[in-house]
Amino acid sequence: MDAPQPSSARAGGVIATLAFAGITAAIMQTLVTPLIAELPQLLHTSSSNAAWVITATLLVAAVCVPVVGRLGDLVGKRRMLLVCSVPLIAGSVVCALSSSVVPMIVGRGLQGMGMGMVPLGIALLRDVVPAERLSSSIALVSASMGIGGGLGLPIAAAIAQYANWRALFWGSAGLAVVVALLVWFLIPDVPAGAKGQRFDAPGALGLAVGLVCLLLGVSKGADWGWGSPTILGLFAAAVIVLLAWGFWELRTRDPLIDLRTTARPRVLITNLASIFVGVGMYASLLVVPQLLQFPSATGYGLGQSMLAAGLWMAPGGIMMMIVSPLGGKLTNARGPKFTLISGVLVIAAGYGLSIGLMGTAWGLMLVCIVINSGVGLAYGSMPALIMSSVPLSETAAANGFNTLMRSLGTSIGAAVIGVVLAQMTNTAGGYTFTSEGGFRTGLMIGGGVALLAALVAAAIPAVRRPPAGEEEALPATALEGASVES
Incomplete structure (x- = not known):
């Protein structure tokens, strides 16, 4: 039995809170990007040890996201959202007070524990948001990770450049406190979908x-x-x-993740597509900032500062915020499968544009806008596909697993593109640096993977209407989209 649905005004507060929580969690991930080159000096350690400041967040988030999702199904999603805010606050404070690498890694690991907010928020929407607003709200909250990453980079760069680096973490602690307060006051407490099952x-x-x-x-x-x-x-x-x-x-x-549900063709192929989308998205995040910041003396670098590079990329994050609700409307009209295919084709188009526009900052800004528009469409559609295929008792766990698949894609993308950029190099003046061909190859890989994602998404089967009496296992939007999906 679904929980009573709130008024439109109350639903708006819920959606805004959950989107803000997702953006805050994403900002935690990009927070240290402007400091990467300076971390060894700031923390009095080697570059290899300093790299764990980023790796720790990735590893802890990967472990905690599916676990937190399952706990949300067992003990309540609102309760777990509040639980996730605690390590976000504590980790930020630990990082702000750190002067060596070990406490910084511990703090970053604590921040990684809070990344389960996004799948929890998406699953909670199914319980409390009116059916007519479900698709657009899912799209916005799902895309909040990308939005936060796109907006967080220039903000973090500005703070790091013009203020003490510790202000980054005090600011993130403040954001996490605001999230906790908003969740406490605005998010309704609904019954746990899998209450009574064991962990x-x-x-x-x-x-x-x-x-x-x-x-x-x-x-x-x-x-x-x-x-x-x-x-x-x-x-x-x-x-x-x-x-x-x-x-x-x-x-x-009572499994942590019901693999029989995960093996359903609709869920399995959506998760596979999520991996490819993650790879396709991350290629641009790795290549574009470097192109913008490479010295102009190379002949292809644009010589921008970290702050300027972040500002050139910021419109992409803003566009993702604009496109996500539109993607929800497209899902209502044509179904989430159509939206996913459209999104990855837009991503591929953005990479196609990059081959001719990589020589100017304006061109790369346009590329980011197009690619992030596609990411907004794709990321918003995947939870809708997942939740139209799993029972209510597994929504948070299933969304947590899908978020994990996206993270796996970004990790694979970082590794593959990193190898390409490290191997395709030029040497001049005793320095070795990535060649123009290396950057072009990285962008082409991103476009190729996006096209592959479109092929995978095209194989997602249409949702089957459940037997009489089981309609509560599917959100209304999924049932509406079933008749129009190919």
Whole structure:
């Protein structure tokens, strides 16, 4: 039985709160980007140790997002949103007070624990938002991770350039406190969808170990050597542990993630498409800032400061915010599958434009606008596809797993594009740097993966209307879209 739906005004407050929570969580991820080059000096450590300031957030978020999603189904999504705000606040304060690398890594890990806010928020929308606003609100909250990343970079760059770097973390602590207060006062408490079921602790532990091995191998392969015993051992351990985890999940009564549901063609193919979308999105985030900041003496770099580069890219984040609700309307009219395919084709078009426009800052700004518009459409449609295929008792866990697939895609994208940029280089004046061909290849890979994502998305089957009496397992928008989806 669905919870009573709030008034339109109350629903607007819920949607705004959850979108703000997602944007805040995304800002936590991009917060240290302007400081990457300075972290070894600031923390009195080596570059390799300083890199863990970024890696720690990735690993902890990957482990916590699906676990937090399942706990949201078990004990209530509002309660878990409040729980997620605690490590966001604590981690920000720890980072602000840090003067060495270990407490900074601990603080960044705590911030990673709060990343489960986005899938929790998306799942909560299904419980409390009127049906006519569900698609557009899902699209906005889902795209908030990209919006926060796009807006957070120039803001963080400005603070880092014109104020003390610790102000970045005090500011993020303040944002997290605001999120907690908004959740406390504006988010209604609805019954847990899987109340009474037990938490799968062995499944959570197995997934954590497997994901850490996999993502650590992917993120550190370029630094430690793809053929090194450490990296090969990590990949082998990931395969063994995740296979054992899958065996356990299929046989336990209340699994962390219901793999039978995940194996449904509609869910499985959507998650596969999510990986490719993550790769396609991240290629531009890795290439465009470097092109903007490379010295103009190279002949293809544009010589912009970090702040200027962030400002050139900021319109892309703003466009994602504008496009996301429009994507929800498109989903209502044509179904989420159509919106996903449209989004990834727009991403591919943006990469196509980049080949001819990479020589000017204005051109790269236009490229970011087009690519991020496509990301807004694609990211907004994927939760709708997932939630039209899973029962109410699994919405948060299923969205957490889909968010994990996106994160896996961005990790793979970072590794692949990083290898390309590191291998295709020029040498001059004793310095080795990425060649123009390397940047072009990175952009072409992004476009190619986006086209591949479109092919995968085209294979998503249409939603099947459930038997009589089971309509509550699907949101109204999904049922409406079923008749028009191809």
